Amino acid sequence: MFETILAFFRAIGHQVTAAICRLGRAVRFFLSVFWLSGTAFRRFHLTIREIYFSGVLSLIIILVSGLFVGMVLGLQGYETLQRYGSSEALGVLVSLSLVRELGPVVAGLLFASRAGSAITAEIGLMKATEQLSAMEMMAVNPIARVVAPRFWGGVISMPLLAALFSAMGVFGGWLVGVVMIGVDDGSFWSQMQAAVDFRLDIINGVIKSFVFGVLVSMIAVFEGYDSEPTAEGVSSATTRTVVTSALAILFADFILTALMFRGQ
Amino acid sequence: MKRTTLDLWVGFFVAIGFAALVFLALKVGNLSGNNFVDPYTLKAKFDNIGGLKVRGAVKSSGVVVGRVADIHFDPKTYEAVVTLTVDGRYSFPKDTIAAIYTSGLLGEQYIGLDVGGDEKMLKSGDAFFKTQSAVVLEKMIGQFLFGKAAEGQEKK
Numbered sequence: 001m002f003e004t005i006l007a008f009f010r011a012i013g014h015q016v017t018a019a020i021c022r023l024g025r026a027v028r029f030f031l032s033v034f035w036l037s038g039t040a041f042r043r044f045h046l047t048i049r050e051i052y053f054s055g056v057l058s059l060i061i062i063l064v065s066g067l068f069v070g071m072v073l074g075l076q077g078y079e080t081l082q083r084y085g086s087s088e089a090l091g092v093l094v095s096l097s098l099v100r101e102l103g104p105v106v107a108g109l110l111f112a113s114r115a116g117s118a119i120t121a122e123i124g125l126m127k128a129t130e131q132l133s134a135m136e137m138m139a140v141n142p143i144a145r146v147v148a149p150r151f152w153g154g155v156i157s158m159p160l161l162a163a164l165f166s167a168m169g170v171f172g173g174w175l176v177g178v179v180m181i182g183v184d185d186g187s188f189w190s191q192m193q194a195a196v197d198f199r200l201d202i203i204n205g206v207i208k209s210f211v212f213g214v215l216v217s218m219i220a221v222f223e224g225y226d227s228e229p230t231a232e233g234v235s236s237a238t239t240r241t242v243v244t245s246a247l248a249i250l251f252a253d254f255i256l257t258a259l260m261f262r263g264q
Numbered sequence: 265m266k267r268t269t270l271d272l273w274v275g276f277f278v279a280i281g282f283a284a285l286v287f288l289a290l291k292v293g294n295l296s297g298n299n300f301v302d303p304y305t306l307k308a309k310f311d312n313i314g315g316l317k318v319r320g321a322v323k324s325s326g327v328v329v330g331r332v333a334d335i336h337f338d339p340k341t342y343e344a345v346v347t348l349t350v351d352g353r354y355s356f357p358k359d360t361i362a363a364i365y366t367s368g369l370l371g372e373q374y375i376g377l378d379v380g381g382d383e384k385m386l387k388s389g390d391a392f393f394k395t396q397s398a399v400v401l402e403k404m405i406g407q408f409l410f411g412k413a414a415e416g417q418e419k420k
Contacts, residue, residue, distance in 0.1 A: 045271075048274050160277065163284040164284040166288055168284075197319070202289055
């Protein structure tokens with residue numbers, strides 16, 4: 001009986017020390033990524049390659065999801081607004097919900113599962129096949145050569161993808177609201193333009209998507225770099241990337257929204 | 265993949281990304297629509313501004329001619345002082361009345377300028393002589409009910 005209680009506390013202690021060790025490794029890793037980012041910008045074609053892989057290849061999923069999210073918003077928004085006889089406010093509803101919340105958040109979640117997981121798997125596999133160690137043997141720093149370009153590629157891609165998602169969503173909402181249902185085109189746009197503020201809504205949305213880009217890219221490169229160098233380790237690291245990124249995005253979104261939109 | 269193709273795709277991606285941002289800024293956020301030509305400020309004092317907010321519209325004959333720049337409370341006169349930014353292309357006579365109206369039944373409130381006939385024009389920093397406060401629904405209903413009650417007594 002006494003032994004089991006001791007074992008229980010030992011297990012807790014082990015978990016906590018392991019978590020703190022991991023946190024320490026993460027902080028040291030992030031500092032060295034920033035410290036060694038010079039290469040990513042001096043040899044910018046390395047970063048361009050990563051923008052291609054995480055940005056350009058995510059375009060299709062981002063554009064198609066944005067279109068459908070906007071179209072669903074158009075349908076559902078119209079359904080509710082027409083009960084109160086204010087279906088002209090459809091543009092306001094679609095654009096505000098996309099620019100403020102759905103654009104950055106959904107694009108971030110898609111980005112984490114499309115690009116973040118790929119980054120983790122790639123770095124994890126490079127570690128498992130000892131390519132990273134081989135680079136170190138050749139006096140090439142793998143953080144500067146492999147990690148930093150992937151990190152900055154993700155950070156640059158994410159705000160652009162979120163903007164594309166929002167723009168596509170507004171277009172989808174317009175398609176359903178104006179073209180399909182027949183809400184007045186002029187009031188759709190003019191009410192939207194009267195309600196959406198450039199600094200308060202659009203700039204804050206861009207800030208959000210930038211923060212999510214930093215979070216997802218950080219988590220993805222760290223999980224890959226810190227993964228166990230086995231097939232199983234890489235697969236669990238990839239899963240952890242998607243789960244942790246999703247939680248981090250939603251949590252950060254709450255914090256940012258509380259800071260940006262409180263009492264307005 | 266060759267570096268030139270890579271550059272092309274990334275350039276294309278960045279260009280449409282920025283195009284989306286510009287679309288959001290201009291078409292959705294209407295960044296371009298707020299630029300008034302050399303704007304000037306006017307002041308208006310109201311007993312009650314209702315739900316008027318900063319950045320609310322200032323309209324004359326239904327056309328947006330300015331925006332509400334600032335709202336504050338004057339502790340001496342117990343009135344709300346509203347500062348308006350008005351497009352410099354338009355000038356208004358001295359006896360113009362600033363009134364607070366509501367667009368639609370549930371819409372937001374705006375300041376309507378009912379133009380007077382004075383030959384002198386309002387200059388930057390001037391205050392309106394006459395203003396009309398926002399209509400408070402409860403007061404209106406109250407007046408209506410008292411009026412009805414008074415009517416009923418007269419008939420007896």
